[in-house]
Amino acid sequence: MSRQKNSEQLELLMMDYLSGKMSASEQQQFQCLLASHPEHSQELLELEHMLLVFDQHQQQPVPKPSSAMDDRFYGMLHEHIHQQQVQPATSVSQWHQRIRQWFSWQSLKPIGFAFSMLAVGVLIGQNRQLKEEQQHWQANQVDQQQQQIQALTVLAMLDMPSANKRMMALNLAAMTQQPGESLIEALLITLKQDNNVNVRLQALDTLTTWINNDNSNSFLRNGLVSAIDHQQSPMVQIAMADLMQRIGEPQAVKPLQKLLEQEPLIEPVREKLTAAVDQLI
Numbered sequence: 001m002s003r004q005k006n007s008e009q010l011e012l013l014m015m016d017y018l019s020g021k022m023s024a025s026e027q028q029q030f031q032c033l034l035a036s037h038p039e040h041s042q043e044l045l046e047l048e049h050m051l052l053v054f055d056q057h058q059q060q061p062v063p064k065p066s067s068a069m070d071d072r073f074y075g076m077l078h079e080h081i082h083q084q085q086v087q088p089a090t091s092v093s094q095w096h097q098r099i100r101q102w103f104s105w106q107s108l109k110p111i112g113f114a115f116s117m118l119a120v121g122v123l124i125g126q127n128r129q130l131k132e133e134q135q136h137w138q139a140n141q142v143d144q145q146q147q148q149i150q151a152l153t154v155l156a157m158l159d160m161p162s163a164n165k166r167m168m169a170l171n172l173a174a175m176t177q178q179p180g181e182s183l184i185e186a187l188l189i190t191l192k193q194d195n196n197v198n199v200r201l202q203a204l205d206t207l208t209t210w211i212n213n214d215n216s217n218s219f220l221r222n223g224l225v226s227a228i229d230h231q232q233s234p235m236v237q238i239a240m241a242d243l244m245q246r247i248g249e250p251q252a253v254k255p256l257q258k259l260l261e262q263e264p265l266i267e268p269v270r271e272k273l274t275a276a277v278d279q280l281i
Contacts, residue, residue: 010040011164014047150176151183158186163196170202179210181219188223192230200236204243211247221249228255234269241276253280 016022017030034041150172157169173179173187184207191203210220224243231237237259244252256277260270 014044166199170206174206191227197233225251237269238272241272245276
């Protein structure tokens with residue numbers, strides 16, 4: 001237990017050293033520590049590399065859409081327009097032929113000119129709308145790709161033995177606005193099984209930010225209810241009871257009652273669990 005605590009304290013020192021929060025004397029002491037324990041130098045390099053990757057990911061500019069993305073967009077757009085049309089579309093060549101016919105009639109030249117101006121205005125408007133739809137679609141595609149990369153990074157960091165790195169993974173996960181089920185499930189497993197209380201509390205806080213997401217509401221609520229039985233820490237028990245009260249989750253009554261039957265149970269936890277059950281019944 002003391003070895004794990006010393007390891008976490010060393011990682012905190014490393015993070016302070018890399019972020020420039022140490023004074024000159026503290027930096028000198030830390031460098032002496034590294035000199036006397038060269039095995040920690042490699043861990044310092046790994047942490048520095050991970051922080052650099054994280055910063056680059058945060059500052060990464062939105063990539064320009066590729067030509068393949070343009071092709072997919074226009075293909076989908078063409079299919080959408082084809083399905084929405086009620087009457088058969090008139091081809092560009094047919095429109096061109098009709099305009100030439102109108103201009104060939106001397107008596108209808110004024111009308112043909114006015115109509116041609118109107119047609120040009122319509123075409124310009126349609127072209128502008130198509131560009132706006134393309135930009136919106138491309139932005140969504142880029143955002144989805146970034147969130148997929150972010151989710152993979154979180155999943156990899158949650159498997160690391162360091163509690164500090166798992167906390168960093170949870171902070172990164174909190175930036176995801178539309179989490180998939182795989183990411184939600186990974187955080188639920190962390191909430192149920194992680195041996196660090198602070199990591200569990202951070203996982204619960206991150207999951208709480210997604211509770212009103214329409215795409216994951218039911219899956220997430222069921223996962224949170226199933227996680228109640230796995231909590232032995234009084235802090236996590238109180239936090240989960242408070243969350244169930246706030247979201248008004250009736251399925252949480254039975255697991256909360258089961259926690260009330262456990263012994264020993266400190267009085268603040270018993271009072272919070274009782275209040276939650278009374279409100280949800």
